[in-house]
Amino acid sequence: MEKIVSLCKRRGFIFQSSEIYGGLNGCWDYGPLGVELKRNVKNYWWRVMVHERDDVVGMDGSILMNRAVWKASGHEDTFTDPMVDCRSCKARLRTDQLVEKKGIKQCPNCGGKDLTAPRAFNLMFKTYVGATEDESSITYLRPETAQAIFVQFKNVLEVSRKKLPFGIAQVGKAFRNEINPRNFTFRSREFEQMELEYFCRAEEGMKWLDYWLEERLKFYENIGIPRAQLHVKTVPDGERAFYSKGTYDIEYDFPFGRQELEGVAYRTDYDLSQHQKASGKSLEYFDEETKQKFIPHVVEPSAGVDRTVLALICEAYSEDEAPDEKGKMETRVVLRLHPQIAPIKCAVFPLLKNKELLVEKAKEIVDLLRPHMNVFYDESGAIGRRYRRQDEIGTPFGVTVDFETLGEKDPALRDTVTLRDRDSMKQERVPVKDLPSILVSRIS
């Protein structure tokens, strides 16, 4: 993990939030490359979950909602972690983090046994809306994006004119005052979720639960996490939310252990029923064929953007051996990111920066590629160093403009360039005019 955290900082993927003031625990900032990677993950999720389907529409709800939402959903009373304080080292710990030796619970930091009794600690961040800070102005930063979908269910149903089964998708920030944020971005206090609420008939809930599990596994495979690295945990009865009839956790083997990437849960009609009861507004669906009214059930695949990004970086990180400028073998750090989600798709290099014609041609190629993909121009340093810099940030393709491109060596090679593949390091000669189509097909 240390190598990954260091690469993320050094190359501008992820920085500690408020770093110059000592940071803020559990909060992270994405730098120039991190924001591209994150955006590519979200865009691909949106493409397969919304654009490529007839049965899903999107929405973008507000982060602050009426406090009544959190009362009705159960978050105000039950969205808690049991927490203890260690009286010896003053650490505040989740009870599941205590270590047990000879039947006695101990602090994992100092081994102390003088612990307070467990207390429920609500994970929602409380805030006040408006100028007065009293009981009537309290609300919370949302701890999940899902509730906005439930409370807008009727509006979206009416405007989209969808029939069951259909889904509403949303990507956005969520906030949890985690007791112990840790493992880099894995458990943060501010993070992003990609959630789908898929509404269906009660008798079809279990079928859609299995369907969405498979769809979600395919998603991770398509962005570069092989099926063999993904593990499906069937959450047992005692560990599921009381209203859920079935939940799967999709887990990934992070360097710090096997951990949840995404939950796929059959939430029954719990949420819509709660909001209907609390608001007094009907959230029923009218079936035109049977002329019946009922509250739909819901299956929810809920993924974390930050956890997906972290898994992708962990999966892509590798070291191999490659020759340096003088032909001596050296360690090469390479991020083998899937081209689809790589922050930069292609780097363009003039062989020498002091040859005007090479520079001019390389810049023309940047302009040619830019409408199709995120391109990076680099003229500084030896060409081998420039390749290494791109390998380390996962750029799948490198284009070099050399004297052959100018037709100086062989007129037949005029307007051709070398195209280098990050993973195999193989180079091929291709006509400049074919570059957009070759690259676009290899990226997708």
Ligand code: GAP
């Ligand atoms: N609406 C359902 C829901 O929020 P969850 O299992 O609590 O379910 C869903 O969260 C996903 O959100 C998790 O699988 C994880 O990817 C992400 N997530 C949850 N808490 C997180 C945290 N503290 N930091 C980063 N990601 C988190």
